[in-house]
Amino acid sequence: MIAELLARRDRVLGAGAPLFYTTPVHLVRGEGVHLYDPDGRRYVDMYNNVPCVGHGNPYVAEAMARQQGTLNVHSRYLHEGILEFAERLVGLHPSLPERPDIESVIVSCSGTEAIEVALRMARLATGRQGIVCTNATYHGNSEAVGKLTRLPVGQNSSPDVRSFAFPETYRPIVPGASEAELCEAYLEQLEEAIRGLQNSPEGFAGLILCSILANEGLPDIPAGFMARAAAMARAAGGLVIADEVQAGYCRAGTWWGYSVTGYTPDIVVTGKPMGNGLPLAATAASKKLVDGFRAGTRYFNTFASSPLQAAVGLAVIDYIEREKLADSVAEVGTYLKSALQARAAGHGFVGDVRGVGLFLGVEIVKEDGAKTPDPERAVAIVDALKDHGFLTSNAGAFRNVLKFRPPLVFRREHADAFLAAYDAVLAAQH
Ligand SMILES: Cc1ncc(COP(=O)(O)O)c(C=O)c1O
CATH class of the missing domain: 3.90.1150.10 (Aspartate Aminotransferase, domain 1)
Incomplete structure (x- = not known):
């Protein structure tokens, strides 16, 4: 067989x-x-x-069947479900002093699409192209997002992407260093990557991080690194993008991985668990960033922001909260x-x-x-x-x-x- x-x-x-x-x-x-x-x-x-x-979750399956049997159209009509879903989703993000509130969202169908939206959002907002990521990351499979792929370590090179050594304490870049010294050493690597872009025609648009460095192998991150990395990216005029495709939706024991590793993103990308298997992803940010993206792209995605996605997305959030x-x-x-x-x-x-x-x-x-x-x-x-x-x-x-x-x-x-x-x-x- x-x-x-x-x-x-x-x-x-x-x-x-x-x-x-x-x-x-x-x-x-x-x-x-x-x-x-x-x-x-x-x-x-x-x-x-x-x-x-859970596989075959009856509550989600019932919501899916009910919505598909009632109405499923693309997003160019008014429908309350998608508004309710978007409101619930952005409402899961706390207000934090470093950023305007996350109030708006672009819905899509895969993590890759949602990351691509985030990259374009950062590039449109800053007028610059360069993105910094880690040297062992994966954020998606399209040509544009694939430029970030660094697995196996160091693979890929493109003028608009620079990488830095992902922070870890197990195989540190400075053997024998204290955690505080290691934090400094990794921050220096990040600074070099940002400066490299600033000194190139691309300029620096943003830093993208999986909040728990999942594809890097879930390293223990030197204390304070993530917050200082985000602050450094902001000080350099860039936006901070949290890839929560793996880290988000309670995977880390709280809604967002960024709350656990202690940094504040401007743009948050979610995907995999959102639809319990129905393709559903999102790029959430301030209204200003989302408005800028819409004005700059006239984005449309046939299967995204549909009543079906909304019904399933709401059922998943309901279930997580209820249980x-x-x-x-x-x-x-x-x-x-x-x-x-x-x-x-x-x-x-x-x-x-x-x-x-x-x-x-x-x-x-x-x-x-x-x-x-x-x-x-x-x-x-x-x-x-x-x-x-x-x-x-x-x-x-x-x-x-x-x-x-x-x-x-x-x-x-x-x-x-x-x-x-x-x-x-x-x-x-x-
Ligand atoms: C951290 C991370 N971001 C983004 C993606 C891309 O998501 P998708 O496969 O839904 O395009 C993945 C997929 O494995 C991922 O691990």
Whole structure:
């Protein structure tokens, strides 16, 4: 069966369309945190952040079916649903002294589109082109947004994008430095990138950061770095863009990753979890920035800002709030992280345990005392966890970080079941 599906896939989707696991998983159904294969084998989903309120969530499915059966049109008509959704969404952002309130939003259909809107918004507002990002980031797949892609580390070069070394304490750019010294060292790198753009015809339009540096491998960030980075970007006349596609929507135990890592963005991009699987993304900012973008682009997006997106987007926000998922994520995430940390000392190949909320990473390294990344062992662990019924993946700049990022409805009993499998899989690695 698997071999036949692989052959069909190769024929109709083209060779090399990515697949997880050495032996791929075939799925036919999902419910809550569980996924099922055709033989009824049940997996716990510890990877997918898109079905944030659970696979097949009946409340969301009902809202979707009801709206699709009532009305679904593009955005050039008046409809109250989309206004209510936009109001609820921008209302989730706090008022902060460093910026005008986030009051308006451009809705789109993917993280990539929403990031592209943010880049254009920053460029239109500043009249400059240059964007600074980290050296191990990913923000999307279009030609314009793809210019930011730095994975594998350092890939890509384009005159309107400069990168700086992502801040981390595990493999610091200055070995042996204190956290405060490290913070300064990374800020110097950022300053150099900004200055490089200022001294070029592009100029500096903005700094873009994933609020928890997810694709960089969830590093522990030297204290104070994010706030000072944002202040530096503003002082240089640029706008600060938070990519909350991964970090937002309670993933970090609170609505926004930027509240956890402690900085203030001017523009906030959201995507993946917003529609629990229905394509839905957004770029939120002050009214002035959004008005400027609309005036400069006459933006239209056929499937975006539809009554269907609004109904589903509202149902997801309702469910998260009603079930108090932010609190649950904070509690279960802290529990799981402490349990993983407590186990680290027993395994020489576990270099580090880090992350926040229900987005945790375990760094797998060679036992050579040099923190050499070990992506092969990470893949072996991911495969073995799958065989025990837990779907995870490996990520990070060196693909050696075990990535645990379940739907937000992952509870303590799921964490306990996972820890039993994790213990067995890691013991078998000795
Ligand atoms: C941090 C981040 N930003 C943006 C994107 C792009 O989102 P999409 O795949 O919906 O275009 C991704 C996708 O993985 C991401 O990880």
